[in-house]
Amino acid sequence: MAEVNLNKLKKVYDGGVIAVHESDLHIEDKEFMVLVGPSGCGKSTTLRMIAGLEEISGGELKIGERLVNDVPPKDRDIAMVFQNYALYPHMTVYDNMAFGLKLRKTPKAEIDKRVRDAAESLELSEYLKRKPKALSGGQRQRVALGRAIVRDPAVFLLDEPLSNLDAKMRVSMRKELKLLHQRLQTTMIYVTHDQVEAMTLGNRICVMSHGYIQQVGKPLDVYDYP
Ligand code: ADP
């Protein structure tokens, strides 16, 4: 079970900026939750606290039954996908996808199977020997997704993963992400400033504004649709 619970979770940056006011949010196991709101409202900070990339200033964060406030990222059973892909430029697609597993000393045969399975499902099989610079933006983002998938995490954290793609690619990747979520049956927490993206992807949407959670609900309950 990988529900995620934020209990009065708070972030104050050095210098006193309150990026996230005491926030309560319950994300269910296998849910696709979208955090949406304008730039600066605290979405990324919230996601980065869940990832363990940002220290928590107050409150509690639970992944499953476990309090993870002080648990390092690699022990949280999460994987994160970034807007800028964060691929290693000198490594091949294969090595980029295998890297996290190698660090964890996963047996080689197991790594190979997971990388090839993920590559197949992401239509990357023929690109495994290429370097990132020889790929399109959409392919690079698929490699970043693949690197997360091979880890088989309980929770996927995605921070504006489609915002560097052109409009057409963005629409097709939305469909792929939706299918991926159905296939993997994992919890996904997805950050975007794009309402349409939030509507199409989310089982539920969490609307943030100025560091506060304003509303949480199903897409049609959150946005009036003509
Ligand atoms: P969003 O993801 O919704 O654009 P962020 O979580 O990035 O919002 O930022 C929330 C607020 O915290 C903003 O006011 C931003 O300027 C501030 N902030 C973000 N990162 C830092 C940081 N490292 N140091 C100080 N303030 C920050």
Ligand code: ADP
């Ligand atoms: P990984 O999680 O990629 O297998 P690590 O366990 O060393 O490798 O990474 C620790 C955390 O740092 C990860 O959970 C991830 O959220 C973050 N991270 C990993 N790679 C990058 C990167 N290239 N840029 C920013 N953050 C990263």
